[in-house]
């Protein structure tokens with residue numbers, strides 16, 4: 789009954805999204821949520837491990853970008869060093885921010901995937917836009933105040949999803 793909220797894939801971390809996997813799906817662009825997908829909300833810049841991962845993606849022909857609901861400063865600081873294109877205050881799960889990003893990148897939804905830790909923002913906007921959705925286990929158990937209340941219902945949906953597809957709840 790929650791099918792429209794189900795991710796296409798559910799993974800323990802972004803590092804499980806490899807260039808090989810994306811290529812097999814016909815995807816050449818990976819769109820990331822920042823908070824609790826890549827880093828906890830209090831970490832301002834990518835870790836060395838993430839920098840290496842972004843570089844590997846790029847070397848393999850995968851464009852890297854960011855779609856964040858946070859204010860500009862968050863994306864600006866996070867994306868600066870690696871010059872990652874971003875759209876801030878994206879209004880996920882609204883599709884306007886996603887459309888702005890795709891236009892900026894010159895990409896069609898079918899060649900993109902989104903990776904995020906939240907069903908009600910990241911997965912939903914992906915599914916609504918025709919962008920392949922990866923649900924990623926949150927990197928920290930600590931959420932921002934705005935996110936915390938949505939978690940119990942998200943967990944319920946994840947449990948339904950895992951039961952239906954015979955997957956393990958992460």
Ligand SMILES: [Mg+2]
Nearest residue numbers: 821823824905
């Ligand atoms: Mg997030």
